[in-house]
Amino acid sequence: MNPRTESVIPASARGLVPNRWDVIAVPLVLALIALLAGAARQMNAPFRLDQPVVITLDAAALPGYALRTTLRMLVALVCSLAFSFGYAALAAKSRRAGQILIPLLDILQSVPVLGYISFTVTGFLALFPGRLLGAECAAIFSIFTSQAWNMTFSLYQALRTVPQDLREAAYMFRLNAWQRFWRLEVPFGMPGLIWNAMVSMSGGWFFVIASEAITVGAASVTLPGVGSYLALAVAQQNLLAVGYAVVTMLVVILLYDQLLFRPLVTWADKFQMDASPRDDAPRSWVLRLFQRTRLLRAFVHPVLRAARAGLNARLPRRTLPAMPATGLSLPSRWVDRAWYVLLGACAAALAAWIVHEVDATIGWIEVIRAAGLGMVTAVRVIFLTALCGLIWVPVGVYIGLRPRVAGWVQPIAQFLAAFPANVIFPFIVPVIVAYRLNPSMWLSPLLVLGAQWYILFNVIAGASSFPRDLKDAWASFRVRGWLWWKKVVLPGVFPFLITGAITASGGAWNASIVAEVVSWGDTTLVARGLGAYIAEATRLGDYPRIGLGVGIMVIYVVAFNRLLWRPLYALAEVRLRAD
Numbered sequence: 001m002n003p004r005t006e007s008v009i010p011a012s013a014r015g016l017v018p019n020r021w022d023v024i025a026v027p028l029v030l031a032l033i034a035l036l037a038g039a040a041r042q043m044n045a046p047f048r049l050d051q052p053v054v055i056t057l058d059a060a061a062l063p064g065y066a067l068r069t070t071l072r073m074l075v076a077l078v079c080s081l082a083f084s085f086g087y088a089a090l091a092a093k094s095r096r097a098g099q100i101l102i103p104l105l106d107i108l109q110s111v112p113v114l115g116y117i118s119f120t121v122t123g124f125l126a127l128f129p130g131r132l133l134g135a136e137c138a139a140i141f142s143i144f145t146s147q148a149w150n151m152t153f154s155l156y157q158a159l160r161t162v163p164q165d166l167r168e169a170a171y172m173f174r175l176n177a178w179q180r181f182w183r184l185e186v187p188f189g190m191p192g193l194i195w196n197a198m199v200s201m202s203g204g205w206f207f208v209i210a211s212e213a214i215t216v217g218a219a220s221v222t223l224p225g226v227g228s229y230l231a232l233a234v235a236q237q238n239l240l241a242v243g244y245a246v247v248t249m250l251v252v253i254l255l256y257d258q259l260l261f262r263p264l265v266t267w268a269d270k271f272q273m274d275a276s277p278r279d280d281a282p283r284s285w286v287l288r289l290f291q292r293t294r295l296l297r298a299f300v301h302p303v304l305r306a307a308r309a310g311l312n313a314r315l316p317r318r319t320l321p322a323m324p325a326t327g328l329s330l331p332s333r334w335v336d337r338a339w340y341v342l343l344g345a346c347a348a349a350l351a352a353w354i355v356h357e358v359d360a361t362i363g364w365i366e367v368i369r370a371a372g373l374g375m376v377t378a379v380r381v382i383f384l385t386a387l388c389g390l391i392w393v394p395v396g397v398y399i400g401l402r403p404r405v406a407g408w409v410q411p412i413a414q415f416l417a418a419f420p421a422n423v424i425f426p427f428i429v430p431v432i433v434a435y436r437l438n439p440s441m442w443l444s445p446l447l448v449l450g451a452q453w454y455i456l457f458n459v460i461a462g463a464s465s466f467p468r469d470l471k472d473a474w475a476s477f478r479v480r481g482w483l484w485w486k487k488v489v490l491p492g493v494f495p496f497l498i499t500g501a502i503t504a505s506g507g508a509w510n511a512s513i514v515a516e517v518v519s520w521g522d523t524t525l526v527a528r529g530l531g532a533y534i535a536e537a538t539r540l541g542d543y544p545r546i547g548l549g550v551g552i553m554v555i556y557v558v559a560f561n562r563l564l565w566r567p568l569y570a571l572a573e574v575r576l577r578a579d
Contacts, residue, residue, distance in 0.1 A: 018295040025293045032259075039071045042224075047132035049125070052220060055228050057241045062229065062248045069212070069225035070252055072136065073204045076143035080200060083144075084152040084193070089181060092159035096339050102156070102566075103558060109149040109506040110557030111550055112513045112534060113207045116145045117214055119543075121221060135214075135221045142211040146510070147200035150454055150503035154196040154461075157499045158189025161572065182311040187271040192496060194264050195461035196503075198414055199453050201256070203507065205249060205418030206450035210514070226252075230423070237521040239426055246423055250415055257411040263287040265410070269403075272465055282403045354551075361544045367552075370533060370545075374552045377516070377529040378560070380444045381508045388452040389501060396456045397489055400463025401471070417453035424449070429520035439518070439525040446515030451507030455500040462496030463489070495572035502565045509557055513538075530556075 018026065047053075091101040121138045128134035162185055170184045204211075208227030214220070222228050226245055233241035266284040290296060358367060399406050424446065432442055474488050512531025517524065526532050530553055537545035 019293065021289055021292040022295040025289050025296055029296065035067055036071055036074075039067045042068065043071075043133055043136045045132045046130060047135060048130070049221070053132075053222050053224055055222060055224065055232050057229065057233060057236070057238055059241075059244045061224075062226070062244055065225050065229050066248050066252050068223070069208060069227060070256065072140050072211070072225070073143055073147075073201060073208075076140050076147055076204060077197060077201060079140070079144050080148040080151050081197070083148050084155050085186075088152050088155035088159055092156050093177075099339075100343070103562075105149060105152060105156075106506075106558045106561045107554050108145070109153075109503070110509055110554045111145070112510045112531070112553065113142050113146055113210050117142050117210065117538075119546075121214055125221070132223075135223055138214065138221070139211045139223055139225075142207065142214075143204040146203045146207045147197075149506065150203075150499075151193060151196045151200055153499050153503055154192045154458070155186075155189050157495050157569070157572075158192055159185050161495050162188050178313060179311075190268045190271045191265075191465055192458065192461040192499075194261070194268050195457045196454075196499075197264075198261050198410070199417055199457040201261075202253075202414050202417030202453065203450060205253075206511070207514075234425055234520065237426070242423060242426060246419075249418060253415045253418055254411055257414055258284075259286055261410065261414070262407070263290075265407075272467070282407055358548075362548055366545070367548065370530065370548050370552045373528065373533050374530040374556050376440075377509070377512050377531060377553075378556050380447055380529065381505055381512075382560075384444065384448045385451070385455075385501060385505045385508060388448050388455055388504065389497070392452060392456040393459050393493070393497060396459025397463045397493065400460040400493075401466065403464060406460060406464060413453060413456060417450060417457075419449065425518050425520045429518055429523055429525060432525055433523060440527040440529070443515055443518055443525065443527040446518070447508045447511050448504070449515070450511055451504045454504040454507055455497070458496040458500030458503075459493050462493035466492055495569075498565060498568050498572050502561060502569075505560065505565075506557060509553055 087101060087105070091098040091105070117138065120141060121135075124138040124141065125134040127137065166184060166188070167180075170180045175183060208225065209231045210227075212223045212225040212227035213231040214222070226248055230242065230245040232238075233245060262282070263284040263286045266282045266287050269282055358364065399409050428443070428446075431437070432439060470488070470492075474484060479488060509531075512529055513535045514531070516527040516529045516532035517535045518527075519525075526536075530549060534546060534549035534553070537549055
């Protein structure tokens with residue numbers, strides 16, 4: 001713009017005059033809004049269960065399918081963020097609520113995607129009769145169940161491990177509970193939350209076939225999307241179509257990495273506990289573009305100012321309370337005892353109802369059989385999760401300590417984490433059949449195909465949060481080798497590693513429904529395990545056996561979390577707070 005012309009424009013109106021950056025940013029924003037609005041309008045099209053949506057393997061249809069899938073995953077991601085903020089805050093700040101919510105979160109995490117789909121798809125279809133929106137809500141909900149839990153665990157871990165000196169600083173600045181949450185606790189947990197949002201988005205890709213091609217008994221619902229396209233390609237043994245789907249996934253992942261996650265990672269870098277300047281801070285061309293715009297910033301500024309005012313709202317002035325004391329008063333102990341009695345009574349009533357239902361429908365022989373299959377899957381999950389930890393912890397530390405390397409690895413890791421197990425089927429099934437290999441052994445690695453990335457992404461988040469002064473300190477003192485790992489790295493990433501291990505083991509249990517039953521055309525291989533049991537019951541529409549399989553899986557996951565991960569989680573909280 002000509003400087004002379006700009007000088008005669010009033011200062012109040014100058015912000016509404018676009019600059020050269022607006023020429024790029026405004027069309028980009030308008031194009032994204034138009035694409036998403038068009039996809040959203042298609043989600044409410046007329047629909048009848050007896051007239052399923054026709055999916056074509058024409059490559060020209062893939063851009064539209066990709067847009068529909070991406071919109072479902074973005075809606076699920078927004079819902080997961082809202083759920084994480086509310087659920088994690090309540091669980092972390094209320095001791096009695098946490099005694100229910102955290103075990104409940106273990107249960108929710110352990111329920112496989114097919115378990116949610118089996119019992120919710122009919123309700124969503126009835127909620128919007130004659131419209132595709134009911135099936136879309138069912139798909140979004142199933143994607144939500146593959147995204148929300150690890151994000152909630154990540155934020156809960158951050159809220160529970162805020163260093164004591166920061167809490168004392170917030171107390172000295174007279175921040176109320178609302179301000180502490182948004183100005184201290186959420187910024188402290190933001191880097192880890194964003195990395196977990198990335199792996200959650202990729203986790204949605206891993207289960208996208210189950211979300212878009214739903215079959216429960218006689219009911220079959222297929223939605224236009226990359227998942228349904230890939231399911232049809234696998235059923236028809238069309239390798240070229242499988243390749244098209246993989247390339248489409250790669251392009252979409254690169255796009256939302258550049259347009260969404262890279263800007264978020266760059267923005268969240270300001271929340272690191274590091275006051276020293278950094279030469280290797282992450283960068284985003286999209287964020288720089290929007291920071292240099294004039295017209296867009298003028299429109300967004302009032303919204304940001306109102307949001308900032310809401311987040312910084314102060315309660316009426318009152319006397320500053322004393323710092324919370326440790327220990328429980330006598331009335332609080334009596335309330336706790338009454339609370340435990342209530343929980344025990346609810347648990348006993350639930351157990352009695354379960355025993356009655358098992359006697360009336362399934363029988364205890366079937367329960368013993370399902371429990372045995374659960375033990376087989378548990379052995380696979382434990383061994384493979386431990387193996388993934390040994391492999392990915394050093395890799396995650398290396399990447400997290402080098403932000404520029406993380407910038408290059410970020411989209412690659414997202415693509416690998418999003419790689420559906422079904423894409424591997426054309427290569428695994430013929431080999432297992434040709435060499436007469438044991439499916440129970442050779443299909444086992446598919447359990448951690450998607451789950452292993454929870455460990456990597458959380459360790460990267462933990463390593464990237466190391467302050468610069470700490471890095472300078474271990475370099476000055478020449479701390480090397482095992483001493484460096486023992487005294488510096490492992491204590492620093494330990495809370496993040498535990499969060500990653502919890503969600504990875506839960507993800508592996510979820511993946512068992514995909515990994516233990518593998519099909520390529522007319523050939524189906526079944527590995528012995530609880531996931532295959534649930535998948536078979538879902539295919540037959542056998543709801544009592546579906547409930548039994550899901551219940552057994554819940555018991556195994558919760559027991560494993562209670563006996564191993566929760567004690568380690570408590571140790572992480574104590575160590576970090578002590579530091």
